[in-house]
Amino acid sequence: MWIKQAASRAATLCIVGGIFGASGYAYAEYPEKPVTLVVPFVAGGPSDKIARDVAESLRKSLGTTVVVENTAGAGGTIGTARVARANPDGYTLLIHHIGLATAPALYKKLGYKTSDLEFLGLINEAPSTLIGKPDLPPNGLPELRKFITENGGKLNLANAGVGSASHLCGLLLQGALKSNMTFVPYKGTAPAMSDIMGGQVDLMCEQATNSTPQIEARKVKAYGVTGAQRSMVPALASIPTLSEGGLSGFNFTVWHGLYAPHATPVAVLEKINKALRVALKDTALVKREEALGITVVADDRLSPAGHKKFFNDEVTRWSKVIKDAGIQPE
Known part of the structure; x- marks a missing residue:
């Protein structure tokens, strides 16, 4: 009898020790391999x-x-x-x-x-940046707003696909401008950026991480930064926020x-x-x-x-x- 009781107690201790030991082990030893x-x-x-x-x-x-x-x-x-x-x-x-x-x-x-x-x-x-193809006529956000109003529905807005950051920013932009534009979805940022630099699409609302080199190289026109404050990046510092350009409260x-x-x-x-x-x-x-x-x-x-x-x-x-x-x- 005492042998069975001892075995039972030992098994219980192993289980409890395994539970707490595993937790302690995970905490003490993690990570043991690449993440x-x-x-x-x-x-x-x-x-x-x-x-x-x-x-x-x-x-x-x-x-x-x-x-x-x-x-x-x-x-x-x-x-x-x-x-x-x-x-x-x-x-x-x-x-x-x-x-x-x-x-x-x-x-x-x-x-x-x-x-x-x-x-x-x-x-x-x-933040993102609102950029346009190199030969888009407007030279600033006020001119662009007027141009979009006068050509409502004729301008297109590229994005990197449904649900992408550029798509979401475009939705906010369209609502703020109270003007419909044709959304042109691409399979990723690279082809969309390639087409806007090549003049195949008019506008795009793209993350500053990806658009800054093209803005700096003057391969696209920059109309505004989407954040609440201007960017600290030298290439973007002179570009006003969309809120400054008349879209009050715009923040993306x-x-x-x-x-x-x-x-x-x-x-x-x-x-x-x-x-x-x-x-x-x-x-x-x-x-x-x-x-x-x-x-x-x-x-x-x-x-x-x-x-x-x-x-x-x-x-x-x-x-x-x-x-x-x-x-x-x-």
């Missing part, structure tokens, strides 16, 4: 560039290799679903932009729910956040958030971001709770914008 950072967009785009910068800083703060993998398609939903279904061990993370907050209003079937993800902290935010920024699969151990989430905070203080990273007109987040949105609250507010905001624009979920 994969999934970007749900094509390589070479703004989000990919930001992800690679963040990955390098996370590599130093986590003490392990951070591999960036591009899983593009369906407005970022394919890559997001991949992370949502991944093993919740902290080795597969997601970096996503504003599109994560608009997806519920744009797609009937996402392949994931927001609750399938853990919020790890907001990373950055950056593209933000990126970091996510993990739901049910990732709390200890691991805490370790990743701590590493993210350290990474975003990396002087080299901050300088690279600022050179592109990007502001690194340093407020409460860097905390998981602050990030989640901000995200939910964005979902509410964009659901209304998309509904008011008459866009039906696909």
